[in-house]
Amino acid sequence: MGADAAPRVEILGALCAVDEADMEVVLVGDEARVRAILAEAGPARRDGRLSVQHAPEIITTTDSPAAAVKHKKKSSMRVCFELAKTGEVDAVVSAGNSGAMLACGLFVLGRLPGVERPAIVTTFPTKTGQCALLDMGANVDPRPTVLAQFGVLGSVYARLRHKKARPRVGLLSNGSEEHKGTVLTRETHQLLCRARQAAPAGGPGAEFDYVGYVEGRDIFKGEVDVIVTDGFTGNVMLKSLEGLVEAVFDMMRAEVMRGEPWVKLGAWLMQPALRRFKRRTDHAETGGAPLVGVEGVAMICHGGSDSRAIKNALLVARDFAEMKFFDELTQAIASHAFVWHDESASPSPKTSTGILPS
């Protein structure tokens, strides 16, 4: 019941998913509304691979996440996570309130052993392929140890999902030199350097390649596979990129409209290239952003998802459930404990500094 166009897009997406792949989908929500849309969609020819679980409440996008999850026990989102907790389903997919998804992950599923905080991982296209970014909004003001763990969690994600044998992990900063960054990034850098130092010995650090600071202008070059940042910076950056793409196309369209007739003809002739570009950069293609670091598989979709986005997220969620994604994450977190172990014992306080004495 979470998408802007819920529950229609979820239902149509689920119908496509069970047609396309060997999987079952439980639709959780207002049973009467769900059954009405299912009936519209045609005869039930899906051999019982689609079922409906009633849930009378809905968590809205304006609900406070923690309160909603505690008090709306009969909400579709909470019921989904309860089904995952008891093992009746292998994964949860929702286009609802992402803060509430995080809260459900924490309160219902619980964190994986050793994980301080889960992260929301998004994928964006680069010139040469794809890059995973975490965190995109779950954690503002995190500790350095949390960001160091994101490096490990993200590298497992890039290995399993994007098939990168030894993912290159970068830490987002305002410059590539070591003296750049905030107190948070400088301390995180120190922690991730421990993994790099252990790598040549063939130890656990060898599973990924920590490349140090990366700048905003480098993230589309395809030189890193995983970008680590706090949820505030990640969210601001991704939303501004989304806004820019929209603005660029709006401004280009305006320039074409006030152009000469041949400019308009040119734009029309170019449509196929534009469509290919849009397909390559469309969030509906990426199949949602997983919540990584909880005891289970949970995919968070964009509120504006269409049925194709939901279908893709269901297929990706199925893949993750099959590959025992969280077993791999748990192992990686355990084997990299040396990276953040000392720091967990005595976290240094955050202090305010500028790049120069004032």
Added chain:
Amino acid sequence: MGADAAPRVEILGALCAVDEADMEVVLVGDEARVRAILAEAGPARRDGRLSVQHAPEIITTTDSPAAAVKHKKKSSMRVCFELAKTGEVDAVVSAGNSGAMLACGLFVLGRLPGVERPAIVTTFPTKTGQCALLDMGANVDPRPTVLAQFGVLGSVYARLRHKKARPRVGLLSNGSEEHKGTVLTRETHQLLCRARQAAPAGGPGAEFDYVGYVEGRDIFKGEVDVIVTDGFTGNVMLKSLEGLVEAVFDMMRAEVMRGEPWVKLGAWLMQPALRRFKRRTDHAETGGAPLVGVEGVAMICHGGSDSRAIKNALLVARDFAEMKFFDELTQAIASHAFVWHDESASPSPKTSTGILPS
């Protein structure tokens, strides 16, 4: 001597500026190199409005800002600021190390009365006009009072430079609701709300309209005139936007190249619209980013500036010097002291929190 293509672009830019406007330019740098390029450029028909001041040293982009400014006393950048300090020139323009520009501003010119930290202000195009963003990199990990001052400094900038009668000021965050943001943004929001509360009484708060949190996806809509953020977030965001624009055009070009012949023809016909778009979004048109909050006018240009960018920055610097920009800033800072006054006395420590208890 600061641009990637220095000193040629600076010299050609200065030649254009003195041709175009009633102003004098002092070229500061390696005198022999500067005179050689001037001689190449043709006869000296500028009635003595162009002069050369020798400076044997250069601050490079890899120099540590504070150390370079202290020890390279004969550097072109430092000499420029000394000329501004003694009143021999009214403004400084440079495409060099921006950290060193900030350091020169602080050490040589000094801060304006009441200003905690100066900021670098950039301008970017929106669907309806222009928006000023500060800070774009001078201040990482600032205090909330510093950000509140940026709101005031930015509003003066938008009023004088972008002719906005009552600029709308937004605080960059990861969501529009008050409970979103970091400890820093939430405390800054409280401070800026004081200005908003004082506004109806016709007091100093009425000079700008604080609209609260703005999200990354809203910044191009033209609904705010000034965006306030810390230098880390501002720098990461602007550089990623720069990287995205480059990547979008590269990816579009690749799609066109592997397209049908009519797609290529279409792209060729569309060139005029593309050129207009590029002109509208080109940083060379904006004339550099001023360092705001120091006792004087200093414009920081992009390292990749061409002579047109330098010329535009010189013309903007001239305008600012004429309008007594820093007198206006000093007045605004003094009249808004009630916004940050209490907080300056007892700064609250920064603490680490997530959006949910972990």
